[in-house]
Amino acid sequence: MGLLGFKKEERILKRTEFINLNLHGKRFYTKNFAVILKQNRRDITRLGINVSKRVGDSVKRNRIKRMIREFFRQNKQQIPKGYDIMIVALKHGDKPSFLKVNEELGDLILKHDELFS
Numbered sequence: 001m002g003l004l005g006f007k008k009e010e011r012i013l014k015r016t017e018f019i020n021l022n023l024h025g026k027r028f029y030t031k032n033f034a035v036i037l038k039q040n041r042r043d044i045t046r047l048g049i050n051v052s053k054r055v056g057d058s059v060k061r062n063r064i065k066r067m068i069r070e071f072f073r074q075n076k077q078q079i080p081k082g083y084d085i086m087i088v089a090l091k092h093g094d095k096p097s098f099l100k101v102n103e104e105l106g107d108l109i110l111k112h113d114e115l116f117s
Contacts, residue, residue, distance in 0.1 A: 006073045012048030012084055021048065021086050028112075030104040032096060034088040037116070045079050047072045048086040055089050064089050067101040079109060080116045 012018060025038035040046060049068050051061045068087050072079075079085070087105070 004073055006047075006069055010044060010046050010072075010076070012046050012086065017084070018048055018050070018086065021084050025084070025086065028108055029090075030108050032090055032092050032100075032104060033108075034090060035105070035108055036086040036088065038084050039082055040084045041082065043081055045076060045081055045083045045085060048084065049089075050086060051089040052091075054091045060095070061089075064096065064101075067096070067098050068105070070098065071102050071105050075106065075110060083116060085109070 012021065021036055021038050025036035028035045028037070047069070049065050051064050053061070055061055055064065068089075072085075
């Protein structure tokens with residue numbers, strides 16, 4: 001897997017962790033996504049993804065999740081360590097491309113250091 005893999009310890013999997021992050025994290029918004037951040041007191045950054053049925057059918061939801069995971073996998077070296085990040089897909093009409101997802105999340109997460117302070 002190497003550096004660009006997406007290991008199990010880099011994922012937020014437990015419901016209680018999602019709820020805790022949702023209640024106590026800082027929220028930031030783009031056109032198509034809400035990003036919730038919280039320090040996790042670990043030396044890794046973990047990702048959680050939430051795409052509800054309101055976003056679309058299973059094909060569309062799974063495609064969005066794959067694109068978010070790929071964005072995280074490619075950019076995790078640039079994201080500060082020690083945070084839990086939950087990305088929530090918001091309801092939108094158009095079919096997002098990977099470039100659009102990469103641009104939106106990159107502009108928010110990679111170019112704003114004040115998010116992680």
